[in-house]
Amino acid sequence: MTTTRILVIGFGNPGRLDDGLGPRLAEAVAAAALPGVSVIVDYSLQVEHAAAVAEHDLVVLADAAVAGAAPFTWHELPPDAVDAAAFSTHVVSPAGLMALAGEHLGARPRAFVLAMRGYEFDEFGERLSPGAADNLAAALAFLLPALAAGRLAEPADGVVRT
Amino acid sequence: MTRLVIEPVTRVEGHGKVSILLDERNRVQQARLHIVEFRGFERFIQGRPFWEMPVVVQRLCGICPVSHHLAAAKAMDRIVGGERLTPTAEKMRRLMHYGQMFQSHSLHFFHLASPDLLFGFGADVGKRNVLGVAALHPELVRQGILMRKYGQEVIQATAGRKIHGTGAIPGGVNKNLSIAERDELLADVEQMVTWAQSALQLAKDYTLTNLELAQGFGDFDSNYLGLVRADGALDLYDGGIRAKDKAGVVLFDHLDNQRYRDVIAEEVRSWSYMKFPFLKALGPANGWYRVGPLARLNICSSIDTPLAEAARAEFVRISGGKPNNLTLAYHWARMIETVHAIEKVRLLLHDADLQGTDLVTSGERREEAVGIIEAPRGTLIHHYKVDRDDRVTMCNLIVSTTNNNEAMNRAVTSVARKYLSGVEITEGLLNHVEVAIRAYDPCLSCATHALGQMPLQIELFDAAGRLLHRMAKGMAAR
Structure with a gap:
C-alpha cells in the first residue's frame, strides 16, 4: 500500500508570542515522527515552499490567527482558490502558495488551513499566552490522530472545531 | 496641520x-x-548572555534573519576580541550573506516588483501580482522560485538551518562547508548565474525603456550611505562607512564602524514610531540619506566581480557619473547586486578555505561593540554593551528600513x-x-x-x- 505523503507547514515568528503557534505545532508534529508526514517550520509561507508542496498528497498549513473562533478553525482550501499577496509583505498566502504549486510545479494537492487563535502578538517573547497554549493543545489533539491515520477531512459541521 | x-x-x-x-x-x-518597527526588543534581550545574540536577534524578522544574525555576530566578534576572523570563518559568513542577498533580491524582483514592471502600475490588481506574471511568463516565475530556493540552500549549508541559523558565533563559525554540501551547491550555480543575468537584463531594459516615467516618479536628490572596501569597492559584508552627497562628493570615507555615532544621529517625530536617521554634520533637514542597492551602487568605486562590474559601469553612465537619484532605479541596482552575489557564491564554492577547520578566534575582551553589515535593504547597524557577567545591558539597532x-x-x-x-x-x-x-x-x-x-x-x-x-x-x- 502506498503511504499518503502529508506535509505540515507551521509558520510564524516564535519570538513574537502567539505568532509562534504555527512553529510550535509543527515542532510537535515532527517530534511525533509519524510515517509519511514531513514537516517544515518557517517564519512565513514563501514561494520556495511550493516545490515541497508539489511533492505531497496532502498539505496542512498551520498558522496563528489574530481573530476568529477558538480554539482553532480548520478548513480545506478550494482547489481553485487564488490569493496573490500584494504589497511588500514578502510572503505568499496559503491559496497563493497552492496556486503556484499547481500552475508551475505540476501538482496541487488538497490543502487544509489550521488557524489557531492567538491573543498576544505585540511584544517580543518566546512564550505563548495561556489561551493560545490551550488552543495549541486542542489543535494537536485534533491533528495528530488524523495525521497518524493519513486522513484529513473537512468536518461536516462547519469549519470550527471546539 | x-x-x-x-x-x-x-x-x-x-x-x-x-x-x-x-x-x-x-x-x-x-x-x-x-x-x-520592532519595539521592546531591547528590553527583550537585556540581561541575556551576549553569545545568544546572533541567534536571538533573528526573532526580529522573518524576512532577513541572516542579516541580523551576521550583524550581531560581527558585534560579538569584537566583544570576544575575535574580529580578525580565520579565513574559513570569514568566507563561510560571506557565503551565507551572499546566499541571503541572492534569495532576498530574487524574491523581491520576481515576486513583488516584476508584476509592476511587466504589467504597468495602473494594471488591474487582480492581474498585477505574481500569479498574473505566472500566467503570462511561467518560466520567469519558475526561475524566481528556484533562485529563492537556491539562496535558501546556501543559507542552510552555512547557517545550519534556514530558520534561526546558528552558523555564526562570537569570533567565528561553528561549521565549515563539507565537500558534499559544496558539490550540491556547485551543481546548480551556473544556472543561477545565467538566470540572474536574465533578470538583470529585464530590470535594465525596463528602466531604460521607461526612463521618462522613472525620471518623474519619486525622483529626488539625496545623500547616500553604505559600506565600501578599503579600495572603495562594493563590499556587502564588511568595510568602512562612506557617504556621498547628491552631486557625488564624498562627505566622509572609510569611517570605522565603531564610530557610526560620530556621524549619524536619529530624530524622533511625534507621528511615527520609526526614527529618522540623519548625518550629524548636515542636520536633520539636509542630512537624511538613502541606503540599499541604489545607494551602494552610487557610493562604490567598483565591483570586484566581472559581470556585475560591467553592469555597474553601464548603470553609472546613465546618470553621467553622478549619483542616480531615481527611485525606480532601485530595481536595476538590486539586480546588479544579485548578479554580484551569485558571482561571489560561485567564487567561494571553489575556495578550499571553506573546508578549513580553524573556525574560531578570540582576543582581548571588550564591553561595547558595533556590528554593521549591508543587508539586502541597506545598511544595518547593531550596537551592544555587555557587562562583566557577560550580560547584554544595552542594545541599539538601526535597521535598513529605518535608514x-x-x-x-x-x-x-x-x-x-x-x-x-x-x-x-x-x-x-x-x-x-x-x-x-x-x-x-x-x-x-x-x-x-x-x-x-x-x-x-x-x-x-x-x-x-x-x-x-x-x-x-x-x-x-x-
Whole structure:
C-alpha cells in the first residue's frame, strides 16, 4: 500500500508570542515522527515552499490567527482558490502558495488551513499566552490522530472545531 | 496641520499605512508612511548572555534573519576580541550573506516588483501580482522560485538551518562547508548565474525603456550611505562607512564602524514610531540619506566581480557619473547586486578555505561593540554593551528600513502630489504609492504574519485633520 505523503507547514515568528503557534505545532508534529508526514517550520509561507508542496498528497498549513473562533478553525482550501499577496509583505498566502504549486510545479494537492487563535502578538517573547497554549493543545489533539491515520477531512459541521 | 495619532493596531500588524495631509487648498502638503518597527526588543534581550545574540536577534524578522544574525555576530566578534576572523570563518559568513542577498533580491524582483514592471502600475490588481506574471511568463516565475530556493540552500549549508541559523558565533563559525554540501551547491550555480543575468537584463531594459516615467516618479536628490572596501569597492559584508552627497562628493570615507555615532544621529517625530536617521554634520533637514542597492551602487568605486562590474559601469553612465537619484532605479541596482552575489557564491564554492577547520578566534575582551553589515535593504547597524557577567545591558539597532525612512516618505509625498486628484483616494493613486514604497523593498515584517492582516492602508486628511477618505488593499482578513 502506498503511504499518503502529508506535509505540515507551521509558520510564524516564535519570538513574537502567539505568532509562534504555527512553529510550535509543527515542532510537535515532527517530534511525533509519524510515517509519511514531513514537516517544515518557517517564519512565513514563501514561494520556495511550493516545490515541497508539489511533492505531497496532502498539505496542512498551520498558522496563528489574530481573530476568529477558538480554539482553532480548520478548513480545506478550494482547489481553485487564488490569493496573490500584494504589497511588500514578502510572503505568499496559503491559496497563493497552492496556486503556484499547481500552475508551475505540476501538482496541487488538497490543502487544509489550521488557524489557531492567538491573543498576544505585540511584544517580543518566546512564550505563548495561556489561551493560545490551550488552543495549541486542542489543535494537536485534533491533528495528530488524523495525521497518524493519513486522513484529513473537512468536518461536516462547519469549519470550527471546539 | 493636524497631528495624527497612530492607531494601536498599526503596531501589531505587519502592514504599511500612509497618511496624506492636504492643505487649505486641498493640495498635498505631506504624506507620511507609518511602518511597524520592532519595539521592546531591547528590553527583550537585556540581561541575556551576549553569545545568544546572533541567534536571538533573528526573532526580529522573518524576512532577513541572516542579516541580523551576521550583524550581531560581527558585534560579538569584537566583544570576544575575535574580529580578525580565520579565513574559513570569514568566507563561510560571506557565503551565507551572499546566499541571503541572492534569495532576498530574487524574491523581491520576481515576486513583488516584476508584476509592476511587466504589467504597468495602473494594471488591474487582480492581474498585477505574481500569479498574473505566472500566467503570462511561467518560466520567469519558475526561475524566481528556484533562485529563492537556491539562496535558501546556501543559507542552510552555512547557517545550519534556514530558520534561526546558528552558523555564526562570537569570533567565528561553528561549521565549515563539507565537500558534499559544496558539490550540491556547485551543481546548480551556473544556472543561477545565467538566470540572474536574465533578470538583470529585464530590470535594465525596463528602466531604460521607461526612463521618462522613472525620471518623474519619486525622483529626488539625496545623500547616500553604505559600506565600501578599503579600495572603495562594493563590499556587502564588511568595510568602512562612506557617504556621498547628491552631486557625488564624498562627505566622509572609510569611517570605522565603531564610530557610526560620530556621524549619524536619529530624530524622533511625534507621528511615527520609526526614527529618522540623519548625518550629524548636515542636520536633520539636509542630512537624511538613502541606503540599499541604489545607494551602494552610487557610493562604490567598483565591483570586484566581472559581470556585475560591467553592469555597474553601464548603470553609472546613465546618470553621467553622478549619483542616480531615481527611485525606480532601485530595481536595476538590486539586480546588479544579485548578479554580484551569485558571482561571489560561485567564487567561494571553489575556495578550499571553506573546508578549513580553524573556525574560531578570540582576543582581548571588550564591553561595547558595533556590528554593521549591508543587508539586502541597506545598511544595518547593531550596537551592544555587555557587562562583566557577560550580560547584554544595552542594545541599539538601526535597521535598513529605518535608514530609508525619510526617503520613503519623500517618495510617497512626491507620488501623492503627482497622482492625487480631488479629495478621493483612487485605485490608481494607491497603486502608484505602492510602487514607490516597494522600490525600497521595506521590511514590514518585524511584526507578525498571523492570518488576518491588511498589508496597505491609505488615509486622506483635510487641513483641519478630518478624515476624508480611507482605502485598504491586500490580503483580505480571512
